[in-house]
Amino acid sequence: MSAQPRQQLPRGFWWLWASTLVNRAGLFVLPFLTLYLTVERGYSATTAGVMVALYSLGGILGSLAGGSLTDRWGRRPTMLTGQLGAAAFTLGLGFAEHLAMIALLMTALGVTLKMSQPAMGAMLADIVPAEARPRAYSLNYWALNLGFSVSALSAGALATFGYVTLYVVDAATTLLCALLVFLKLPETRPEKPPATARAPEAPRASMATVLRDRRFMCLVGLNLLVVMVFTQRHVALPLSTAEAGLSTTEYGTVAAVNGVMIVTLQLLVTRYTRIRLAHRVLGAGALLVGASAVLNATADTLLLFCLAAVVYTLGEIVYVPTSEAQVPAMAPAHARGRYEGVMVLSWSVGGFVAPLTSGVVIDAYGTDALWAVCTVFGVLAALGYVALFRTRAPRDTAPPPVRTVPQE
Structure with missing residues (x-):
C-alpha cells in the first residue's frame, strides 16, 4: 500500500507561529520584574512577590474573559485587544512611579496577556486539520521556548541601557505581534450552520x-x-x-x-x-x-x-x-x-x-x-x-x- 501524501501545515498557522515567536522573543518584563522592583526601585522582595501574585491573579481573570470573548466576539479581535492592551500596560509599567499604579498595571497586564491565549489556541485549532494538531502545538511550543531563549540572551545587553529600555522594547514587539495578526490572520471562528429539522441549532455555549x-x-x-x-x-x-x-x-x-x-x-x-x-x-x-x-x-x-x-x-x-x-x-x-x-x-x-x-x-x-x-x-x-x-x-x-x- 502506498504512503499517503504528506500534508502541509496551512499558511495561516505559520503566521500565527511567527507572531508567537516575535511576542516571546521580546518578553523582557516578567523575567526581570523582581530585579527591577528590588534593585532599580528599592522595593522589598515581599513587595515584588505581591506584584508577581497580582499578575497571576490578573491571568486568572484574563483566561476566563478571553475564553468567552473568543467564542462571542471572535478570535482575531480578542487577540488584538489583548496584545494592544498588553503593549500599553507594559509601557506604562516602565514609567509608573507609585506602587499603587504598578500594582494596577501588573494586574491589567496579567489580564491582557492571558486573554489572548485562548484565542490563539482556538485559532490554531480552527486552521490546522485535526491529524496535524499535535505537531502544530509542538511547533508552537518550540517557538515559545526559542523566543524565550532569544529574550534571555538579549535582555542583559538591553538592560545596560536601563530597565526602561526593556519595557519599551517589550511593548514594541507586542505591537509588532498585533500588527502581524491584523495584516495576516483573518477571523477563523466557525460560522453557525442554519438550524434544520434534522440538525437543530447547537445549544448556546457558556x-x-x-x-x-x-x-x-x-x-x-x-x-x-x-x-x-x-x-x-x-x-x-x-x-x-x-x-x-x-x-x-x-x-x-x-x-x-x-x-x-x-x-x-x-x-x-x-x-x-x-x-x-x-x-x-x-x-x-x-x-x-x-x-x-x-x-x-x-x-x-x-x-x-x-x-x-x-x-x-x-x-x-x-x-x-x-x-x-x-x-x-x-x-x-x-x-x-x-x-x-x-x-x-x-x-x-x-x-x-x-x-x-x-x-x-x-x-x-x-x-x-x-x-x-x-x-x-x-x-x-x-x-x-x-x-x-x-x-x-x-x-x-x-x-x-x-x-x-x-x-x-
Whole structure:
C-alpha cells in the first residue's frame, strides 16, 4: 500500500507561529520584574512577590474573559485587544512611579496577556486539520521556548541601557505581534450552520457548559497537578540547589539545561510522540516530571541536579504539546474559546497557588517533603490520564499507523 501524501501545515498557522515567536522573543518584563522592583526601585522582595501574585491573579481573570470573548466576539479581535492592551500596560509599567499604579498595571497586564491565549489556541485549532494538531502545538511550543531563549540572551545587553529600555522594547514587539495578526490572520471562528429539522441549532455555549463537561474538567484537573510540579523549578529548585551548596552560577547552569534541551530536542521527540496514544504520552510525561522531583530531593552535586533537569525537561517536552492538543479534541467547535480559556486557567491557578502553598510546606517540613508531594502529584496524574482515556480516546488521538504528518 502506498504512503499517503504528506500534508502541509496551512499558511495561516505559520503566521500565527511567527507572531508567537516575535511576542516571546521580546518578553523582557516578567523575567526581570523582581530585579527591577528590588534593585532599580528599592522595593522589598515581599513587595515584588505581591506584584508577581497580582499578575497571576490578573491571568486568572484574563483566561476566563478571553475564553468567552473568543467564542462571542471572535478570535482575531480578542487577540488584538489583548496584545494592544498588553503593549500599553507594559509601557506604562516602565514609567509608573507609585506602587499603587504598578500594582494596577501588573494586574491589567496579567489580564491582557492571558486573554489572548485562548484565542490563539482556538485559532490554531480552527486552521490546522485535526491529524496535524499535535505537531502544530509542538511547533508552537518550540517557538515559545526559542523566543524565550532569544529574550534571555538579549535582555542583559538591553538592560545596560536601563530597565526602561526593556519595557519599551517589550511593548514594541507586542505591537509588532498585533500588527502581524491584523495584516495576516483573518477571523477563523466557525460560522453557525442554519438550524434544520434534522440538525437543530447547537445549544448556546457558556462557561457553565464547559464546567459541566466532566471528562474535560478531569483533564483540566490532571493538568493542574502537573502544573503544580512544573512551577517548582522557580520555587523549590533554587532553594534545593542553595541547600546543597551550589552557587548562583551553578543554579543558572541547571536552569539552562531546560531551554537548551527544548530548543534542540522538541521537534525530534514530537516525531515519535505524535503517532502514539495520547494517554500513554501524557502518562509518561507526568511520570518523568514526578521522577525528576525524586532526583531533585536526592541530588547534592551540580551533575545530579543537571540529571534531574534532563529528566524533567524530557517530561515537559513529551507532555505539554500533547496536553494542548487534547483541548480542541474535546471541545465543540462553537465553544473552543471557552474550553481553551479553562485550560489556560489551570496554568494560571497553578502559577498562583503553587508558590504560596510551596512556601508553607517548605517552612514547615523542608524541601524534601515538597519534592515528595510533587512525586505523588506526578504519579496521580499519570494514573488519572490512563483512567480518563480508558473508555474512549478523543478524536485527535490514537492516529492510525499509516497516517503521517510531515516535517517540512
